[in-house]
Amino acid sequence: MTGAMHLILIVEDDQAMQKILRMLFETNGFRVLVTGTAFRGEQDARLHRPDIVLVDLGLPDRDGFEVITTIRAWSPVPIVVLTARSAEPQRLAAFELGADDYVMKPFSAPELLARVKAVVRRHVRGVLPMGVLELGEVSVDMTRRVARRHDGSEVRLTPIEHRILETLARHSDQLMTHSALIKEVWGPHRDGSLALRVYIRSLRRKIEKYPGRPHHIRTELGVGYRLVTLAESSQGHDTLQDD
Secondary structure (H helix, E strand, O other), X not given: OOOOOOEEEEEOOOHHHHHXXXXXXXXXXXXXXXXXXXXXHHHHHHHHOOOEEEEOOOOOOOOHHHHHHHHHOOOOOOEEEXXXXXXXXXXXXXXXXXXXXXXXXXXXHHXXXXXXXXXXXXXXXXXXXXXXXXXXXXXXXXXXXXXXXXXOOEEOOOHHHHXXXXXXXXXXXXXXXXXXXXXXXXXXXXXXXXXXHHHHHHHHHHHOOOOOOOOOEEEEOOOEEEEOOHHHHOOOOOOOOOO
């Protein structure tokens, strides 16, 4: 898999380095978001949900280790450290906090690109749902994030609706509690229970044949939701569900 369609968040305060990294990844098919502080990096990670984060440790407001710790508290997104710090204890600390790779400055551009692509590939294989998700009359390409009905018409899903669907798909046919789903979609410190219900209703209107009696996104009352596969859903589901 190439970097095409992947969003990389670069948390780096040096403007010259920002330009170098932006050019490197944009010319190799990535979408690029750059920020210069730990605070903005954490905010952008929550808001934009990048496919990979590249973080410097020497940031002006807080240490990059804190960025790793904060993001790891709520997200499995791949994190690659890019820093001038070469001491072994710091490399080990980064890995213990949840970094996926550690690249030292000065770096080889081809090597950095190859290592970032490798981390993304491993993450996609191990965490993200692959291929096409079949939901009755709707097919969702989980890699390209494109949903279509079988007549070819596009089903427009919002970024948050895609995140909810991707999260449920990672746990297909398994119960996901409200709190677990909210944590993965919005982060650990967000009370998103009302928002989650609103988005679930919207998703059902878009992908279910009968949204009031959903076959695919099923409610476990008082607990959470379950995404049911095509084979099981074909048996039907008669219980009215309104949240």
